[in-house]
Amino acid sequence: MPSIARHSSGNGRIVENICSILRQLGWSPAAEAALGNLDCSMDAYQANQVLKQLQDHTVAHGFFYWLKRKPGFKHDGHTYTTMVGILGQAKQFTAINKLLDQMVRDGCQPNVVTYNRLIHSYGRANYLNEAVDVFDQMQKDGCEPDRVTYCTLIDIHAKAGYLDFAMDMYERMQGAGLAPDTFTYSVMINCLGKAGHLASADKLFYEMVEHGCTPNLVTYNIMIALQAKARNYESALKLYRDLQSAGFEPDKVTYSIVMEALGHLGYLDEAEAVFSEMKQRNWVPDEPVYGLLVDLWGKSGNVEKAWGWYQAMLQTGLRPNVPTCNSLLSAFLRVHRLGDAYSLLESMLGLGLIPSSQTYTLLLSCCTEARSPYDMGFCCDLMATTGHPAHLFLLSMPSAGADGQNVRDHVGKFLDMMRSEDRESKRGLVDAVVDFLHKSGLKEEAGLVWEVAAQKNVYPDAVREKSSCYWLINLHVMSDGTAVTALSRTLAWFRREMMMSGVGPSRIDIVTGWGRRSRVTGASMVRQAVQELLHMFSFPFFTVNGNTGCFVGCGEPLNKWLLQSYVERMHLL
């Protein structure tokens, strides 16, 4: 047996021993004692092997500094860089900066990998300025950015909505003599597609092959997901076949995306077939993929099937997560099976699952649409059972005073509390609240909630100046009660602006998303409610290009109409 093999297996055992100690004991005096008893010498290579396996940053941090104090041990660039990555994932930026100082004092210069991990960490935490500062700093320190540097900067900026900056970085990368590789193309295709530039994403997908870069499985997955999200399900399925013709085996991600696409096309049985195929190819279905089937069947109105998949999931020993419970809950509520909804909510709480704002949103919408006082009371009980802060917020909503400031303050405090929720959930919840207040006759309060939410950027796309004095009011993601409230308050805002500045809008397009090209079904309630409101107040509108979902007001008639004092009170009707 050559000595190298014995030596390396010895290395492996030390690494394995340390990892199992740290897994069992975490970072603790007991772990420190156990490590001391090992009485082995270790080099930076082995230390790095251990660090890479530690996911808990407190354990990694403890181990790293224990090594640093150990006589005869010296960290190197690799261990420092790995540690930067671990702390970065945990967003421990104070600890990272301390570590970087020590790294330099220890005689280890950060290299391009260190900087890249730093940029990635800042990007993931949404600190884009800091990420760009690192990019500038590394160049001052004489470190050339590589493909990974540019790719990371492109990705984080595009994800944060700064597509222009991302494209700029793509140009700069090529200017620096770095040709895009398959990885870069995949990132760019994803960025462009997610930003709504599907044609450009498509173009790049075909272009990459011409430049000698073969799409890999991830590239295909990205393409399939983009087509599915744009509701081009047939294109998505074609890419799925192309992927297999190209010799790739679908992975878990592929299966999940394809199942969702099939489900949204209404091919539920086919989605189930893909699920079976996934299992046949030895992928172990996880909770979210069961959740997807629960959701698809629930949305199609087949509660029994949804419930069946939920049970099947429990039988494999998986613990449900909150979104899956929400899917089943939504299915029960849709067919007014409030008793089953109640049992499900109880079992959620029993499992220690904390109802999310989506859970509360579902229940509140159900309450708004309740067909009888009994059902409404039942919904209220369910809402109280969730223990969600939105319930206390609604219960303690004051009646609007003369200037409405008391309601504004109440809403402001609530939204501040909800600030860490993602925008979609916040929008959904606010929408349900406004709809509920509006339909319960608390119209002044509904208007105030909408105004504060709009100020706090919960509806960033609702009101937009398309060009000078040409405005778009986009109501298509709202419920009808919210749409009517939002429109009334926005028109009142235009009136006040016009009276103050003397300049009125030259054109307003009111978009309800039920137009010629809209694929949104079931949104006609918004169009109908908006049309009725506009008719009632004689708003001078017309439609263009046969788009019946877009109401346009223009020029002199619009400005004259805005002068009417009733524009201020439209929302009360």
Place this chain on the structure above:
DNA sequence: GTAGGGTTAG
């Protein structure tokens, strides 16, 4: 003699 970084879903 050896190692470290970037992309996709829910």
